[in-house]
Amino acid sequence: MDLPIFKKQSEPSAEHLWSLAIGKNWVDSAIWKVEQEKVHIVAHGGPFPYQEGDIKSLVEAADGSLSNAAAKIKVEIKEPSKVVFGLPPAYLENGEIKKECVEILKKLSHELELSPAGFVVIPEAIIHFVKAQEGAPPNAILVGTSEETLEVTLIQNGKIIKTTEVGRSISVGGDIAEGLARIGEPSQYPTRILIYNHKAADLEATKHELLDTDWEKIGITFLHTPKVEVLPEDAVISSVSLAGGAEVGGATALAYTAPKTQNSSIMSVEESLGEESEVLPEEEITTQDLSNIKTVSPEELGFIEGEDIKDSAVAATPIPEPQITPTFAVHSPATTAIREPDAVNILSTFIKKAKGFGGGRKKYTLASGLILTPLSFGLFYWYAPSAHVSIFVAPKNIEETIEFKTTTSSSPDIGSKTIPAKFIEIEKSTTKQKNATGVKKIGDKAKGEVVIYRVGPAVTLPKGTVLSSGSLKFTLDKDIKIASGSAGPDTLGKNTEAAGVTAVSIGTEYNLSSSSSFKIGTFSAESTTAKNDKAFTGGNAREVPAVSGEDLESLEADAKKELEEKAAAEIKGKLSDGDLLIPDKEKLEITKKDFSDTSGQEVQTVSLNLTGKVRFLVVSREHIKDLTIAQSPLPEGFTLRAENLSIEPEAKGKNSIFKARVKASLLPQVKPEDIIEKIAGSAPQKARSILSATPGFTRAEIATKFKFPGPLGTLPHIKRKITLEIVAEQ
Structure with a gap:
């Protein structure tokens, strides 16, 4: 599809455009053009931080990144005005930009004098970037x-x-x-x-x-x-630029103008983007079917032809001051807005009219050729700079066991170790399978015929009568009549028909040779005996896999564990970030248990279909945090945040008292306003020395906008121009 702002040409023009990617608390920019169906990124502004929720801070950060990109251009080019936005998924709802986010983009476009050409959702741009490369x-x-x-x-x-x-x-x-x-x-x-x-x-x-x-x-x-x-640091802005070039100029590749990143499997397209020159075709990223960029007209962002946005009702809507609350990224408290002196307003107006490059975009920067009076320079030096300070600290890890009881009341009683909780029960099914580890002996029983000799009256031996030859036993296959007889070689009584016998067990040891002697039942050997004229045959045995009792127990234990995990995964998706889930293992109720085979059966594998109701306890992270602090006081100078803890149940004792193992990372307890008070107006080296006094300090990063050379290169003198965050070192 074609963008409504400008149409594709038979040969893509060399017009330069902006890409502006907006992250959660950072922005990044690039200048690019399309030539010979390739996107050439000629300058990268780099990421600049901003305070989330503060539109003014966002505008300043975007202006800083755009200005940085513009400063890298060494030759005169036509001033870029059109921009493709890279937006986070949070900016969209049902495929459209949220109303409040449209206002943000309008503010950005107006303040930075940009003409919006379209937008792309950042994850979608990255997917197409990877697809194009691979x-x-x-x-x-x-x-x-x-x-x-x-x-x-x-x-x-x-x-x-x-x-x-x-x-x-x-x-x-x-x-x-x-x-x-x-x-x-x-x-x-x-x-x-x-x-x-x-x-x-x-x-x-x-x-x-x-x-x-x-x-x-x-x-x-x-x-x-x-x-x-x-992915490399510049993956987001490169992906947004590639998506924009594909739509704007029919680009099918991203041409590299910088060395490849060595330590990443996905290559970087930004390193030394200095002077614009002929691009060497070291490598290309091709892209096809790249339709993820969303076209957007100026009217969609509130720009009306012939009307100055400053005069519109939307533009006149005041932007509320952001309310800053204590978070992991901490900033100085909101202060009452201070109106800058008229001289500064005059200076800002004068500077805005300066060209950024080649007759370029108006911005708050020192333009070449601009001669400032000592007064205006002093005002600019005092009011223009801003800084973002990141203090990296090594968190202190703790692991403690806590006890607590639950209540249906909505209020906790930390002193009595009682916190509100709710129980959730969910029924899930699972099927598990494993190889049988038991062994079963199978085979055939030996068979043969015997001649039974009798001294005494005639007798009938019933079927099943046991004949023994040593420890080996056999049974008669049917009833056998034995004639009467007397002692002597020719007067012994014999069976009147063939007497077949079968071994009681399988195995080759029952294949007896001929002329073996047998004892019959309870008869004495002197009155009744038997012999075989021919050897017994057919006895054999072998071992095969079979189900053991241990197999069934292990399979059931694994199935129960998977049942609990499936139930937990389903419930977690329905909980808020402030909830903690604790499985109540004593309340697992099995409603269906169906093994495919029983113990001793000859099979290679055995499976189990298991259905059960799993019960979970849901408690508040904040309450667990309060219990942890109450039962195990924190080291002095450190604080615990609820989102930085995890919990593992250990046991449920008498009177429904739960025991659980809590793991947490503690961060130093600092007052940002005190630190900002100390470092305002300090040289970076001195500021780092001050910051190093923070408990657990490992390093500090200071990003300054409008940094002056030499002794003038201090942090801003105005405290509200400094933002500060505490970052846990990974």
Whole structure:
């Protein structure tokens, strides 16, 4: 389909466009063009952080990334104005951009003087990027990471089954398992996990954690251990640019203008994107059937031909100040808006009219050729810079046993170890199969005929009479009449018809040779005896697999475990992030148990169909956190967040008292406003020294917008221009 803003031409023009990818708390940009059906990324702005929910912060971060990209252009080019947005799934509902998100895009477009050409959902763009590189639709679990959440997308045959967002805990594998449970259980999960973010260090740490994950233990069954691959830092913006080029200019490939990333299976297309020059065709990513970009007209984003957005009713709607609450990424408290002096407003207006490059986009930057007076320079130096500070700390891990009781009341009583809970019961079925490990001996019984000799009156030996030859026993096949006889070789009584006998057990040892002697029943050897004129034959034996009692017990135990795991996965998808699920193993009620075979049966495998009702206890993470703190006080200077703990039940004692093992990661307890007060106006080296006093400190990252050279290159002097976050080192 054609974009409504500009149509495809028979030969794609060399017009330059923007890509602007919006992450959960970061934005990234690139300038690209289409030539000879290839997308050439000529400049990459790089990721800039922003405060989630703060539109002003988003605009500033986007402006910073766009400005950074523009500064990398060394030759004069036609000013880009059109932009393709890369959006997170959270921006869309039923395939359309949410109303409140449309307002955000309108604000961005107006402030940065961009003309929206279309948008693409980031996971879809990445799927097509991978498909284009590998030449086949991928089957994978795509995971976008951030400090507080994971975005889990299940992909089958290049199609998105579903995307869900889960809160991040101390176990990334467990978080992915929770996301997959919410998506729903397919017949088989893909054995490939692709992870992406804009921070390489975070991605590598996440990869190593996933490689060490015991998937079966957390309830996810793969055909084999999944392969974990890290997408390069620029994968998102490259994917968005490729999608835009395919739609805008009919591009079928992404041409590399930078070295390939060596430590990633998916290659990077950004490293040294400096001066624009002829692109060397080192490698291409081809793309076909790339229809995932959504066209969007200016009217859809509120732009009306002939009308200035500043005069529209929507533009006049005030943007509420964001309310900042204590989270894992902590920021300075919201402050009352301070109106900048008139001189700054005049300066901002003057700077906005400067060209960014080649008569380029208006932006808050120092344009070449602009001569500032000492006063205007001072105002710009004081008010323009902003900074985002990330303090990385080593979390302190704890593991404690707690006790608690449950109540139907809605209020907890931490002092008496009582918390509200609800019980959920769910019925599930499962089928398990295993190889039989028992052994059974099978074969045939030996047979033959005997001559029975009798001294005394005639007698009839009934069928089944036992004949013994040493320890080996045989039985008569039918009733046999024995004539009377007396002692002497020619006067002994004999059976009047053939006396057939059969061994009581299988085995070759019953194949007796001829002339063997037999004792008959309870008769004495002097009165009644027997011999065989011919050797017995037919006796044999062999061992074969069979069902043992242990097989049945093991199979039932495995089936019960799988029953509980299936029930837990189904229930987890229905719970909120603030809930914890505890299985009540004593309440597992088996309603149907059907073994395919019984103990001793000769079979290679045995299976079990099991149906049962599983009962779960659902409690609040916050309440478990409060119990943990009350029963095991935290080390001084550390704090515990509910989302950073996990719980494993140990036992249920008397009076329905539960015992459980709690594992948690503690973070240093800091006051962001105090830290910002100390580092405002400091040189980066001094700021890092101050930050190093944070408990558990490992390193700090400072991203500054409008950084001045030499002694002027300090952090902003205005505290509200500094945002701060505490990040757990992986």
